[in-house]
Amino acid sequence: MLSGASNLASGVDKAFVIIFVISALFLVAITVVMLYFVYRYREKRNPVPTEIEGNNKLEILWTVIPTLLALVMFYYGWKGWIPVRNPPKDAMVITSVARMWSFTFDYPNGKSSNVLYIPQGEPVKLNIVATDILHSVYIPAFRVKQDAIPGKENFLWFISDKPGTYDLFCTEYCGLRHSYMNAEVKVLPLPEFEKWYNDTTDLVAAAEGEGGVKKGLAGARLLENKGCIACHSLDGTKLVGPSFKGIYGEPVVVVSGGKERTVTIDDAYIKTSIYEPDADVVKGYKPGQMISYKSELNEKQIADIIEYLKTLNGK
Amino acid sequence: MSEHKTHITSYTTHFMVLLALLILTWATVSITNINLGPYSVTAALLIACLKATLVLLYFMHLKFDSKILKISFSAVMVVFALVILLTFFDYLFR
């Protein structure tokens, strides 16, 4: 069994153990009694059965005892749950955006990442949103899970005391690449976390574009953070969508409104592809897979992406 | 199983029921026209229930039918009410 790595795990595990013990006792006891009866009262040994209509006392007994035990189990199940619903006011708020098929974690200072970095021993509250369909955030080691529902904001919170790397899964079925929709949670000791958190190189890059930093770095970050690379590879492999490798400036056959035509992949085309993916659908791909990123990417960011796509040519 | 004699509802009864239904319809229309705020929903639904009861008891003959029908019909209504109630446990306390 894996050990819990958050403040909430103990409540959950306690409920688990209590239910487990009660269940196991009953299971073993009933099975043993049952087998014993079958053996003891087999026809050879007990040729004449004794009619027993029932017994009210017993009947009441075995209604009342399970009821009480059920209430006990319910109680611990509930008690383990109450803290999960009550985040402390001073928790650090991180927004977790889920989409087909990736997560982005947006931090208060504008930083955003695909890995959930969290400070050790500090309360963290995740606001959970989805842009397209249902997903969910599940961190087994923390014993927490919450669905991400478009149009609704859910939350989770926890304090983790054990530095380390944990898995985060999407556990609400979301289509083709559901099983690849996972991320890492990195619990860092406070100083390390602060270092990461205050390192704003990529933010600066985003702000300055080419200015001094490696060309297209901002765009590359965006592709990663916004989850584009869940569907578009950078090395020519065909995933759900066409690969980005060497596409800039090349011709491509698209289907627009039922008709095929050939267009050149230029800035305008890329912009429409991102804002209205279903307007021109690349031949051989299904419409409706890629959602519009109108609310998530502004023109500046698209320009950054294009900048990066250009770097994928030629080399 | 004993079948009791079929009860025949007279034309007059049917007509009186219709009259009552029409009066109740008029009542809902006028009640919802004066503004009772949130109560207009309640009032309109109460009247609708009353009308439905009349239809059930007389037109649909439930009043003169066997007990099992009365019981099971009430059961349907109770179950339905509970389902709505339980669903609202979610929405009311979000």
Place this chain on the structure above:
Amino acid sequence: MSETAAQLNFFQETQGRKGILAWILSTDHKRIGLMYMYTIMVFFIVGVLLGLGIKMELIAPGLTVMGPQAYNSFFTVHGVIMIFVIVIPGLPAIFGNFFLPIMIGAKDVAFPKLNLFSWYLFIIGIITVLISLFTFGGPPDTGWTFYAPYSFKTTTNMFPAVLGAFILGFSSILTGLNFITTIHRMRAPGMRWMKMPLFAWSIYGTGWIQLFATPIVGITLLMIIAERFLKIGFFDPALGGDPILYQHLFWIYSHPAVYIMILPAMGVISEIIPTFARKGIFGYNAVVISTMAIAIVGYFVWAHHMFTSGMSTTAQFVFSLLTFFVAIPSAIKVFNWVATLYKGSIRLEVPLIWALGFLFLFMIGGFTGLFLGAVATDVHVHNTTFVVAHFHYIIFGGMGSAFFAALHYWLPKMYGRMYNKYWATVGWATFFIGFNVLYFPMFILGYQGMPRRYYDYLDQFHGLNIVSTLGAFIMVAGIFVIILNLIRGARHGEQATMNPWEGRSLEWTVPSPPPLENFDEIPDLTKSSAHPA
């Protein structure tokens, strides 16, 4: 006892119809029951093969035998077929049809033509589901729960699958309606309510759930269809709709539906255990009351499938509490079954072995249901393989075992022949071992956090998945032995007597196989003091 040799049985009595027409035009409840059985058996094999495909894929991470799209369709179609085509209609439509009228001393069901019509609807529903597999976008890939908004965003061919489920629901409603009316109106004189066999009671309870719950899923599926084609927006957040509302509506049906599956199974067990203990059931009244209690309380726990959806904390409290209450009637039944064995004179025949297996597997399934009912633990294991193991234990371990128990119990009556008991036992043992090897590891995997509906998984889950896949092969081998043995028995087995098990209910007083209208004369039980089954 037997002076019946001259009478034709229902197989021979074709009412002047030839060949297949003698079947598909017949309104005889026994023939209809068998037609359901053959249909269901065929699809059962399909479903099992799909399940095997799932396990093959999961034997190792990454691509082993199929791609992700195929995998998603596999578990969707597997779930849809198993739930809507096999376990929901299963026991009531096969054994309910065949034995309910005989058990209560009637010549047929109340509406024989409607009964045949239900079977046709059933077939039409299946065909509609099958159409989805081969047309347009290909097989649906939404999971059997059809959760919105994915279910109307996916490009696969959802519509026929949903429509098919709707039609199957309709068929199920009509069957339930028929049985309830039959029980109310056609009991033989003296067959008082509290003398009715427990299987009949379970069918009665099931009938009410079918009537009360199925319409809700009907309308929900219609709304999904409307959503897809008319963009009405009920469940589409982009249009203001609410995906959680869809989940409420879906589970308002689908939770009670799990009791549609298990109640008749419990009824079968309540017949078999007394027969082989050779005494009456312990606490008849308590068993009857718990049947109805499950039917009623089972209606009000649906949202325990939605603890992580973000519904209100109050609702979580209420539904978790109610979930624990629904476990009580099941507990009562288990205790009464075990108590029935006490001071019996027990014959360990094949049906009893299956029944004991049922008890064990059902308990594991039921107890793990308690982990799922408690909010804290459910939130951890929700949508992991823990849930998958829970319901396979309770559905296949439970309802599946009861199904095979019923087959082994009633086969001599249905076909007038006996199967080979040795092979039946071997089959059971293989099944039982394979079953546990297959599903038990999934509890552990789930607790460790392996999500369900995962085509691919991380390396740390590999070991137990291999074990589980091996189990699947053992189990399927067992099922093979069982089914072949049954088929052989039905066709070439030794002649069975009228009452091979010394059962006490009415079906054992008619010849094997029974004649067309079951009884020459409706039995009169007013004087008999026979203890209920």
Place this chain on the structure above:
Amino acid sequence: MEANTHVHRDDVASKLGMWLFIFTEILLFGGMFIVYSIFRYNHPVAFHLAGEELNDTMGLINTIILLVSSMTVAMSITAMQRGQVRRSMQLLVITIILGLAFLVNKYFEWGAKFDHHIYPGSSFLRELGTGDTLFFGLYFMMTGLHALHIIVGLIILVWVAFYIQKKRTRPDKYVFLENGGLYWHLVDLIWIFLFPLFYLIH
């Protein structure tokens, strides 16, 4: 070989069966009423305003039509029970005509909505806002489903009339008429709730 001679006739059973079926129909609409109540709770203002768009008079006329037709079909049963077959038939025909009138009325009502660009999935509706989209979605779905039931009810009633004509439904055997009547009342019953919920409550 002896054919299935055992013809079992049990009117009480037929009626019980019909009632059970009616229960399922009620719950079918019940599902929609759940959806209605939730959305109304979530969008009270939009529902209020959207309700004003509907034509009260049309709704009222249809209500009266259905109530009267409900009475005539009930009377038709009374007539049959009293052995007045011709009168029974006349009342049944009146019911059928009223049912058709309801549909005609509905046709014009929906037509008017379509002319105002109000139909499921219309972009006009989407601009009005989510509350309105949902309201009209429900409106079309529920009244549409209801109209579908009217059509089925009419088919059943015509079938009954045919049986009366053929004397297969007659004063000593009229459970089919009763069941047809029950179905028709069900349609009325549902309308009794639809009318205030959509047309009246502002």
